[in-house]
Amino acid sequence: MGGRPVIETALHGLWYGFHVAFGPPYLLGFFPENLTWCFVGVLVGNMVGVLPGMGPLATISILLPLTFGMKAVPAILMLAGILYGGQYGGAICSVLLNLPCHPPHAVTCLDGYPMTKQGRGGVALGVTVFASFVGASWGITEMIFLSPLLVRAALQFGPAEVCTLMLLGLLAGSTLARGSPLKGVAMTLLGLFLGSVGTDLETGSERFTFGMTELDDGVELIALALGLFGIAEFMSSVNQLAPINMAYTNVRLRDMRPTRADMKRAVFPMCRGTIIGSLCSLIPGTGPTIASFVAYAAEKKASKTPERFGTGMLEGVVCPETATHSSIQGDFIPTMSLGIPGDAVMALLLGALMIQGIVPGPQLISQHPDIFWGLVASFWIGNVILVVLNVPLIGLWCKMLAIPYRFLYPSAMFFVCIGVYAANNDFFQVGEVVVLGSLGYILLRLGFHPAPVVLGFVLGPRFEENFRRAMLISRGDFGVFVERPISAFFVGLCALLIGSQIYFRLRGAKGAPMPGAGHGEASPPISPQMAPQRIPATPAE
Amino acid sequence: MQPSTSLLRDFVRKRDFYAGGLMILLGLGIALKGATYRLGSPMHMGPGFFPTALGVLLVLIGIAIAAPAFASSTQGEQQNESILPEHPEWWAWFCILMSPVLFILFGRYFGMAPGTFACVFIAALGDRQGTWKSTFILSTVVTVFGVLLFSYFLQVPMPILTWGGGL
Numbered sequence: 001m002g003g004r005p006v007i008e009t010a011l012h013g014l015w016y017g018f019h020v021a022f023g024p025p026y027l028l029g030f031f032p033e034n035l036t037w038c039f040v041g042v043l044v045g046n047m048v049g050v051l052p053g054m055g056p057l058a059t060i061s062i063l064l065p066l067t068f069g070m071k072a073v074p075a076i077l078m079l080a081g082i083l084y085g086g087q088y089g090g091a092i093c094s095v096l097l098n099l100p101c102h103p104p105h106a107v108t109c110l111d112g113y114p115m116t117k118q119g120r121g122g123v124a125l126g127v128t129v130f131a132s133f134v135g136a137s138w139g140i141t142e143m144i145f146l147s148p149l150l151v152r153a154a155l156q157f158g159p160a161e162v163c164t165l166m167l168l169g170l171l172a173g174s175t176l177a178r179g180s181p182l183k184g185v186a187m188t189l190l191g192l193f194l195g196s197v198g199t200d201l202e203t204g205s206e207r208f209t210f211g212m213t214e215l216d217d218g219v220e221l222i223a224l225a226l227g228l229f230g231i232a233e234f235m236s237s238v239n240q241l242a243p244i245n246m247a248y249t250n251v252r253l254r255d256m257r258p259t260r261a262d263m264k265r266a267v268f269p270m271c272r273g274t275i276i277g278s279l280c281s282l283i284p285g286t287g288p289t290i291a292s293f294v295a296y297a298a299e300k301k302a303s304k305t306p307e308r309f310g311t312g313m314l315e316g317v318v319c320p321e322t323a324t325h326s327s328i329q330g331d332f333i334p335t336m337s338l339g340i341p342g343d344a345v346m347a348l349l350l351g352a353l354m355i356q357g358i359v360p361g362p363q364l365i366s367q368h369p370d371i372f373w374g375l376v377a378s379f380w381i382g383n384v385i386l387v388v389l390n391v392p393l394i395g396l397w398c399k400m401l402a403i404p405y406r407f408l409y410p411s412a413m414f415f416v417c418i419g420v421y422a423a424n425n426d427f428f429q430v431g432e433v434v435v436l437g438s439l440g441y442i443l444l445r446l447g448f449h450p451a452p453v454v455l456g457f458v459l460g461p462r463f464e465e466n467f468r469r470a471m472l473i474s475r476g477d478f479g480v481f482v483e484r485p486i487s488a489f490f491v492g493l494c495a496l497l498i499g500s501q502i503y504f505r506l507r508g509a510k511g512a513p514m515p516g517a518g519h520g521e522a523s524p525p526i527s528p529q530m531a532p533q534r535i536p537a538t539p540a541e
Numbered sequence: 542m543q544p545s546t547s548l549l550r551d552f553v554r555k556r557d558f559y560a561g562g563l564m565i566l567l568g569l570g571i572a573l574k575g576a577t578y579r580l581g582s583p584m585h586m587g588p589g590f591f592p593t594a595l596g597v598l599l600v601l602i603g604i605a606i607a608a609p610a611f612a613s614s615t616q617g618e619q620q621n622e623s624i625l626p627e628h629p630e631w632w633a634w635f636c637i638l639m640s641p642v643l644f645i646l647f648g649r650y651f652g653m654a655p656g657t658f659a660c661v662f663i664a665a666l667g668d669r670q671g672t673w674k675s676t677f678i679l680s681t682v683v684t685v686f687g688v689l690l691f692s693y694f695l696q697v698p699m700p701i702l703t704w705g706g707g708l
Binding site: 066069080089138139180182183185186189190192196200203205207210231234235236238239240262404405407409410413414416417418420421422425430431433434436440441442445446447448463467468471472474475476477480 | 553556557559563564566568571574575578579582583585586587588589591592595596598601602603605606623624625626628630633634637638640641642643645648649653656657660661662663664667668669671672675679680683687691695696697698699
């Protein structure tokens, strides 16, 4: 169990990964296929990341159908590229336009936009890009070393352990994410239910199909994702987007070069952000949004001049952005090594793999090393591409913002329709999108966040299968989940999670409303559930 | 709806009341339908066991969500808890939801190109700033581009133009 074999496997794997990324087959006899799609992914992600009203979730769901014809490795490299490429784009949007396009970047606005107004927006972005790269690199390193260890542990798991671990993931994903924990749990249950629609795996009997043979294979993941994150989003954004202030978008390369003093100021926030992000990624369910809010709060606390935060402090931009990137890369660890996604984006990526016929779980790394190590290598390559690209392309992306939403969402509607159709070459699933989209919008209006639905949906069938198997082995004794030590540990964590939620709820209800109640350690300036996902039209006054 | 009792009026404004109520209804539906499948024993679970359990849990959570709406109904309404946004966009919502419906109808009976055109056209009508001309141009551009990409490049098996639908 010494350290050497771990390092050796890691380095060996990494070498293999670069081989996969740069290796054959070559498109047009020259471009390595895997790398090309990774490039396409980060480019699209970076571009869309700047656009308001189009989050990475919507983008990944819209482009998911395009990957059906692709092989598994390039497909996953591209989809993952959209995710982390979008994070670089989101920073641009926050700093230069004061638009929190995507929740993780909402705090970046607080100090980023004042810097822009002072004419230092370019510097903020320049330092952020560099810091993001450092944060991401740390996340990737973590993935390389931790994943094989996790796999080694997970291979010992029986159905009871898998089941309770999934329960922990689901609980964390629904209670720690944005919004009310109770509503999160409700959404997870809804997702689990939607996952159970169709033919029962063990008995072959049909459930909740209401005689529709099209539902035998269950609800289509793409229809669910596009309904909840596409149509529901368009419905809440249409005619609601305010015109964008483009006054500060002319950033030249020259403006982005930070001074030595800037770099010095950024070093410690960068390190703190990296650590906070990687810690957050280790707790299932706490995605980049929580990481960036915690990072901002921590940075404010660590600063000698906390009162100056909000007036354009470089630290307030660098720390949360680094945390976001470090946590995003770290989120891939449980997803790829245990098959348990921490949030909806990861659930979608896992769903994309399942569509390709790949079974997620601890055996993934050994059975499909090209996917895992190719992904790891592509992260690094993709991040380098982004650092290089981001600098000259910022101006171009900002011009994209001039495209009005009235052109954007109808075109996206077409992609939604044709994408869902292409999943099975069947119009029935397009109808599913309408139903799920309206349901999604109603849920949004009622204060639910639909992200845990996808989490529950993707994990549901495997959760039920393992639950049944565990109960079969234990001869119907529910005690099996607390008798086995590892499983009992997970159950204990679940109980702790629920207990702390109840505790914070009671405390929050009693006296003064506690900032960040239900989110544990942080007291973020804007609590994550308030982080605007879209930009409400400013009232004409 | 009878707005005679002020208590009722209070409830109706409460977002959480509806949220919880919807979950209770969904949960009841799932549990009742799930119970019609074989439940089985904990050792040999039937297909109905898991969904029924989910439904029951959803009802409980729904009650927990709705309960505070009852409890605090006497206190003032500082927050705007209306379930409709400030400016409801019924027409735009209708257009967006009709877009896939038209895609299905036109796609099935006339092919991919008319389906695409109809789908983009109706969706674009939902935006207040759009004009007929810009909507028409946008739909045409997306149709040409979409057919090229999906029919020629990605080989989605759907006729570009057809009559009456042979699908």
